[in-house]
Amino acid sequence: MSRNAAVKDFLVKHRAKLNPSDYGFSPLNRRVSGLRREEVAQLAAVSVSWYTWLEQGREISISPAALQRIGKVLKLSPVEQQYLNTMVFGNDAPHQAPTLLPAEVMAMVDALNPHPAFVRRDNMDILYWNQAAQMQIFDWSAIAEADRNSLKLMFVCPAYKQKIYQWEQAARHTIAAFRAYQAAGSNRDDFTAIVDDLTARSSEFRTMWDYHDVRKIGTGNKAIINNDGRVSHYTYTSLEVEHSPGLYLIFYLPSDQPQS
Template sequence: MSRNEDVKHFLTRRRAAVDPAEYGFVTTGRRVKGLRREEVAQLAAVSVSWYTWLEQGRSISISHGALQRIARVLKLTPVEQDYLEDIVFGHRAVPQSASRQLPKEVTAMVEALNPHPAFIRSANMDILYWNEAARNEIFDWSTVAKENRNSLKLMFLNEEYRKIIHDWDSAARHTISAFRSNYAAAKQAEEFEAVISVLNLQSADFRRMWNYHDVSKIGAGNKAIIDKNGHINRFTYTSLEIENLPGVFVLFYLKSVVEPPSAI
C-alpha cells in the first residue's frame, strides 16, 4: 500500500471515529459516521479543498501547524500524531534498517538477564537473539527457519505460535499497530515491505487487521503466554532501544507473581 493510500485511509477512519456532537454539529440526517470533511476543515482553519487533497494523499504544500490543528480536531493521540507526520512528511530520524551484527556486550546482557526471558528484536519485528529463559517460557525461535523468525509472521502464519498467545486477537492488533508505527518512521522500508508482502498473500486475518490503521508503540505492557500444560503465564515487559543500534530493541519479560490467598 502506498503512502498516499495510508494517509487517505488513516484520516478517513479517524474522522469517522469523532462524534460531531462534541463540536456542536447536528447529528441527524447524516449518511456516514463521524465528521464531514468540510467540518474538519472548518475546525482546523484550512480550506475544504486543501483538506480534501490532503486526505486524498495529493502532493500539496503542508505546514506542521496545519497538520497539528487537524490532529487536535481528530483527537489523535501523540503516537497517532507522530504516525500522521511520518506518512505525510516522510521519515523522522528514527529506526533505520537494523544491523544483524550484534555487539558481544549486547548479547551478553541478554544472557545475563536469565532466569528472566529477554530477546532482541528489530523494528520490523525480526527476532535477532534470545536467551534460554525466553526459549523456555516464550517461544523457541530456533525451531523455525531464519526468514520466519519475525513476530508478525509468527503471529499470523505459525499455528504453534498462535496457540500460545492468550487473547490472540488483541495481541495481534497491538503487534500490527506497533509494526505500522515503526514502518512509517523507518528510513529504509524494504524490510517492512517484505513482511507485509508475505502476510498480505498468506493471511486474511492480517489483511483485515492491517486495514484498521491502528498505531501504537511497544514501550511497556503486559503479555500472557499459554504454556505446554495449558496454564496462562502472565508477564510485564519493557522494550528498550539500544542507543548505538537504532531500530534494535531489547525486550525484557518479568513474570507476574500471583499471591496465594491469605489464611483465615
C-alpha cells in the same frame, strides 16, 4: 502501500470514528459515518480543497501547526499524532538497522537468563534470544528463519498463536506497534515485505491491518499460555540499543498477577 496512500487511509479511518454530535453537527442524512471532509476542514481552520487533497494523498505544502490542528479534531493520541507527522514530513533521523548483531548485546541477553530476553529489529524480526525465552515464550529455532518475526508469528504460526492469551487483542496491539515503527523507519522495504507477505497469507491480518491502529511499545504486560494450559504473566520492557538504531532488547519479568 505508499506513504501517501497510508496517510489517506489513516485520515479516512479516524474521521469515520468521530461522532458529529460531539462537534455540534447533525448526525442525520449522512451517507458515511463520522465527520465530513468539509467539517474537519472547518474545525481545523484549513480550506476544504486543501484538506481534500491531503486525504487524497496529493503532494501539498503543509505546516506542522495545521497538521496538529487536524490531529486535534480527529482526537489522535500523542503516538497517533507522531505517526501522522512522520508519515507526512518524513523521519528527521533516518537509520538503517544493523546487519550484524553486536557481540556485547548477545552477551547481555544471555546474562539475563533465567529471565526471558531477546533482540528484535524495528520491523519485528527476531534476531537472538536466550534459553529462558526459548523455554517460556517461544522456540523461534523451530520455525523457518523467514517467519521469525513477531508480527508474522501472530498470524501464520498456529503453535505461536495458541500460546498468546487473548490473541485478538494482542494481535491488534502488535499491528499498531508495527505501524508506529514503520512510520519512523527508513528502510521501508523491510516493513513492506512483511505486510505484503501477511496480506497474501492471512485474512485475519488483512482485516486487522485495515483498522489502522497506531501505538508504541515501551513497557507493558504479556500473558503466555503454557503447555499445561496455565497462564504465565509477565511485564516487559523494550530498550533501543545505543549506537544501533532500530535494534531493541526485549526483557520479560514474571509479574505477581494471579495465574489461571
